[in-house]
Amino acid sequence: MPLLILIRHGQSIWNAANLFTGWENVGLSEKGILEAKNAAEELTNINFDSVFTSELIRAQKTAEIIIEGNSQTKPTSIVSDLRLNERHYGDLQGMNKDDARKEFGEEQVHIWRRSFDIPPPNGESLKMTAERTLPCFDELIMPELKLNKNVLVSAHGNSLRSIVMKLEQIDESSIVKLEIPTGVPRIYSFENEGFILQE
Secondary structure (H helix, E strand, C coil): CCEEEEEECCCEHHHHCCECCCCCCCCECHHHHHHHHHHHHHCCCCCCCEEEECCCHHHHHHHHHHHHCCCCCCCCEEEECHHHCCCCCHHHCCCEHHHHHHHHCHHHHHHHHHCCCCCCCCCCCHHHHHHHHHHHHHHHHHHHHHCCCCEEEEECHHHHHHHHHHHCCCCHHHHCCCCCCCCCCEEEEEECCEEEECC
């Protein structure tokens, strides 16, 4: 049975600095590089046929490190798609999260970050993110799994959260509480048209 591996990029330099990152194209921190190398070690015996990443360098670099550290044959296809990008944080991008709480209030920032359908100013909600991420999943990733191919998706906390919501049939109020840590593979087997999370 084919495997689907979702991984949030390793820690970025802006994650480390406690900044809202969104679509800002920042690289991995030293810790993030190490996280990606650890993931590569964990996944070294899985033969990836296809790899999908966002168009942001932190997700691409994480996938690159995993592929380099893989003991199997290299994937036949590596595709970057804008629809797998992180949620766009609008006016909050580049702002320190603590400064945002001081300026807008802790409750308001919490609503922007953790509600399903309320976006920050000029940004995206998780619902809006899912509206671009899920069609990408259906159009590009599902056909590969149906061809019995192992697939790696290297993306972001919110773009992956929207995919996990679909795969695990998690409701809107619960999905916003799901934490997806940086650099930790989330492995599913695809069988009988459904996804089973490997513990």
